[in-house]
Amino acid sequence: MYLIKSPRLLKWYYPELTWHMERTDKVIYLTFDDGPIPDVTPFVLKTLRMFEAKATFFCIGDNVRKYPEIFSALKDEGHSIGNHTFNHLKGWKTPDKIYLENFELCQEITGTELFRPPYGRVRKSQIAEIKRRYPNLKVVMWDVLSGDFDLQLSPVKCLNNVLTHTENGSIVVFHDSQKAFDRLKYALPKTLEHFAAQGYNFRAL
Template sequence: MYLIKSPLLLKWYYPSLTWHKNRSDKVIYLTFDDGPIPDVTDFALKTLKAFDAKATFFCIGDNIYKHPEIFENIKNEGHSIGNHTFNHLKGWATPDEIYLKNFQKCQELTKTHLFRPPYGRIKKSQIAKLRSAHPDTQIIMWDVLSGDFDISLDPQKCFKNVIKHTGNGSIVVFHDSIKAYDRLKYALPKVLQHFTQQGYHFDSL
């Protein structure tokens, strides 16, 4: 069970987290979780470049360790990097000390001020401890979830999810993962084309 549009209740419960950007600007913030992954991240980078679009890649430390050359390609293309923990830990199910150590292990590779909790699940105690240790860190959530990770979702439906709910300042989640690849291949170029034709700009966080 997941929601395409982030509910107001969650935004109310976690008001200090970043759910979207300025609603007055025709700018969309595409984000990619779980990479870098061979072929999938490469496809995302090639597609973004074709539309002169910038994005933010929330990387898993273990995947950076396995695919350092792809990680360097992300940076060389001018995209932003975010921390997504070293082992994709679910905050709700992980003791705070272990969670923070896993964040730090990834941080040694990413060296970024951006963090997205895997699954969007993080305890308030983890937020407090993370910010105490790393005051400059911005915790980035989203207001539009493409659903590309859902293997039962039709690729066209994935595209429509984004088109229907995205607007000024939206932070949109895609995944540069093997599981998401079929839907990403279909939806990403169409999303870029659709919103480019409507005068939107794609920027990194």
């Protein structure tokens, strides 16, 4: 069970997290979780390049370690990098000490001021300690979840999730993962095409 549009209650309970950006301008913030990996991440880069779009990649540290050349390409093409822990840990089910150690492992190789907790599940105690160590770091959530990770979801429904719920300043989640690829490769180009035609820009966080 997951919600496509982040509910107000969550935003109220976690006001210290970033859920969306300013609503005034026609700007969308596309984000990609779980990479970098071969095939899928290069597809995303190629597609973004076609629309002169910038995005933010929340990287798993172990994938950065395995595929440093793809990680370098993200930075070389002007996209932003975020920490997504080293092993994609779920904060609710992980003791704080282990979670923070895993966060730090990823932080050492990403050196970023952006963090997104895997699954969006993180304890307030974990957030507090991360913010204590890195006062300038933003913990970034989202207000639109594409659902591309859902194997039961059709590519068309994935696209409709994004088109229906995205607005000015939205932070939209896709995944540059093999699991998501069937839906991503359909929905991402059409998302960019749709909103570019309406005069939107795509920026990195």
